[in-house]
Amino acid sequence: MKLHTRLASVPYLLWVVVFTIIPLLLIIVFAFTGTDGGFTIENISAVGRYTDVIMKSIWLAAIATGVSLFLGYPLAYIISRHSARQQNVSLMLIMLPMWMSFLLRTFAWMTLLEKTGVINRLLGLAGLGPFELINTSGAVVLGMVYNYLPFMILPLHSVMVKIDASVIEAAQDLGASPLRVFFKVVLPLSMPGISSGITMVFVPAVSTFIISRMLGGGSNLMIGDLIDMQFLGNAYNPHLGSAISLVLMVIILLCMSIMNQFDDDVDVEGVLR
Amino acid sequence: MKDVLIDLRDLVVEYDGERVLNGLSLQIRDKEFVTFLGPSGCGKTTTLRIIGGFIEPVSGDVFFDGKRINSLPPYKRAVNTVFQRYALFPHLNVYENVAFGLKVKRLPEKEVHSRVEEMLEMVGLRGYERRGVAQLSGGQQQRVAIARALVNTPRVLLLDEPLGALDLKLRKEMQTELKRYQQQMEITFIYVTHDQEEALTMSDRVIVMRDGEIQQEGTPQDIYNEPINAFVADFIGESNIIDGVMLHDFLVEFAGVRFDCVDKGFGEMQLVDVVVRPEDIRVVSPGEGKLTGVVESVIFKGVHYEIMVDAHGYHWKIHSTLPQEVGSFIGMTVAPGDIQIMHRMEAGE
Ligand SMILES: Nc1ncnc2c1ncn2[C@@H]1O[C@H](COP(=O)(O)OP(=O)(O)O)[C@@H](O)[C@H]1O
Ligand SMILES: [Mg+2]
Numbered sequence: 001m002k003l004h005t006r007l008a009s010v011p012y013l014l015w016v017v018v019f020t021i022i023p024l025l026l027i028i029v030f031a032f033t034g035t036d037g038g039f040t041i042e043n044i045s046a047v048g049r050y051t052d053v054i055m056k057s058i059w060l061a062a063i064a065t066g067v068s069l070f071l072g073y074p075l076a077y078i079i080s081r082h083s084a085r086q087q088n089v090s091l092m093l094i095m096l097p098m099w100m101s102f103l104l105r106t107f108a109w110m111t112l113l114e115k116t117g118v119i120n121r122l123l124g125l126a127g128l129g130p131f132e133l134i135n136t137s138g139a140v141v142l143g144m145v146y147n148y149l150p151f152m153i154l155p156l157h158s159v160m161v162k163i164d165a166s167v168i169e170a171a172q173d174l175g176a177s178p179l180r181v182f183f184k185v186v187l188p189l190s191m192p193g194i195s196s197g198i199t200m201v202f203v204p205a206v207s208t209f210i211i212s213r214m215l216g217g218g219s220n221l222m223i224g225d226l227i228d229m230q231f232l233g234n235a236y237n238p239h240l241g242s243a244i245s246l247v248l249m250v251i252i253l254l255c256m257s258i259m260n261q262f263d264d265d266v267d268v269e270g271v272l273r
Numbered sequence: 274m275k276d277v278l279i280d281l282r283d284l285v286v287e288y289d290g291e292r293v294l295n296g297l298s299l300q301i302r303d304k305e306f307v308t309f310l311g312p313s314g315c316g317k318t319t320t321l322r323i324i325g326g327f328i329e330p331v332s333g334d335v336f337f338d339g340k341r342i343n344s345l346p347p348y349k350r351a352v353n354t355v356f357q358r359y360a361l362f363p364h365l366n367v368y369e370n371v372a373f374g375l376k377v378k379r380l381p382e383k384e385v386h387s388r389v390e391e392m393l394e395m396v397g398l399r400g401y402e403r404r405g406v407a408q409l410s411g412g413q414q415q416r417v418a419i420a421r422a423l424v425n426t427p428r429v430l431l432l433d434e435p436l437g438a439l440d441l442k443l444r445k446e447m448q449t450e451l452k453r454y455q456q457q458m459e460i461t462f463i464y465v466t467h468d469q470e471e472a473l474t475m476s477d478r479v480i481v482m483r484d485g486e487i488q489q490e491g492t493p494q495d496i497y498n499e500p501i502n503a504f505v506a507d508f509i510g511e512s513n514i515i516d517g518v519m520l521h522d523f524l525v526e527f528a529g530v531r532f533d534c535v536d537k538g539f540g541e542m543q544l545v546d547v548v549v550r551p552e553d554i555r556v557v558s559p560g561e562g563k564l565t566g567v568v569e570s571v572i573f574k575g576v577h578y579e580i581m582v583d584a585h586g587y588h589w590k591i592h593s594t595l596p597q598e599v600g601s602f603i604g605m606t607v608a609p610g611d612i613q614i615m616h617r618m619e620a621g622e
Contacts, residue, residue: 175425
């Protein structure tokens, strides 16, 4: 029995080693070596030159995450209070756009937001504009929210459906107004969903390069664009690219551990019961 | 009635066009221990939820202390509930669960503390304050649920099959304790159960329900001794229910034999249901009683033997402290006062 399970895990271990651990080590090696192959911390310190890009990435991703939470939370809650059938339909509708190519979806926003795009033309009919919609930070945030909102809603929903309706009734029964029911019961019980939703939106948003390139123009460079340039662009410098990736990874790990701090306040066992 | 606290008038509740409560009217007095008793699906929980404020009747009125409260939300009612599956707050510990209602009312921290501790003392959970509720046993969770409701000293406590999930011994213990809390705190208890024994032992008054209608209400003694129809008789305790004909006042014929009885006013030659409790049938020598039959089976039940007898075309259930031999002939008699006559229930009723 024990031998069997051990044997069965071998392929997965191999997978992890080949596709996760080795690449990770390679990135670390690249980040700490120069073009001559010798050890150096030059790459890491060079990342400092891009502080403003990194800060802007974190800022835009944070805004997008906040907006997604603000939009996704009530929606997830409303969905979770409906019948199983209605829930399935709603969740399907939310995931529907994800069945289309990410590139295509973002490209569609380009044609909507362009100077001569659909929105500006419609506004033009009303004698307004044209407005500078595309190539703005706002457009980037919009693209992030549009693309990653489902990643906020799904984990929130999956935690919220497990909140027993009778627990909410118990709170009402004990004298809690709807607002207090929300803050004293629903919100604390959905904390695990909030933190995983935030992680699931923030992580891809902070490292995106497609959205910023297509909707942000040249002025809204993000960490992802920097990395992309070092590997595939004219700047070609995989060592610097690896260093930036490593920094990005540290940022994400930091964010996640902060989120987990919040999680610990909640008895997840109890919630899942 | 003078001290009526809750007055339900002609309540109708429908789900998907299906009538769940069918014109239910009921008055509940202050400080009374009332039990809704009936089979699963008869509308007990629905009635409780109307009193709690979780559903509004399609028609009919709910009066509380003389005021109509049909659409008053639950959080504004002086009523607390012990839910069927406890519904404790999983993210709060025992203390915080019990303190919830008091904190919501923004009572001073000190008063909250002393009242919570007092309540935990009463239910025997002193020292469990910091435990998570998920780590408690079923019986302990039950006590938290009771303490959480009672700490608010509501006018009325609603209890929806609160002991259903506990084992027999614990259930008996909790029955006694609940009764004690009720008397000690002088709170009206409205208790829901499908367990007739529980209803009979705890209540001042029992309301027997069926298909969204009240069948009978009265003291446990009334309900047991004078069931109003065969359904109540069958549901409350065990009984033999036989077709009969009321020949005239004080004389009934069933199983092909005439019996003196104490009932009158049914009219002559009226078809009736006759109910005889198993403990009211006396075993005598064959030929001595009015009924004679063959013993089909004998089962030892602890205090008594349950004896099934085939006689006059019916299977009779007898409770007797003496066993009988399977296959033997015995005689049976019933005293006039132990024969209960009730109007025949119409088919499908
Ligand atoms: N939310 C609901 N939707 C549809 N039918 C319901 C709902 N709640 C209760 N019912 C139906 O109403 C009837 C009475 O239910 P209930 O009051 O819970 O009965 P009891 O508590 O006596 O077992 C049952 O037939 C039940 O199926
Ligand atoms: Mg019920």
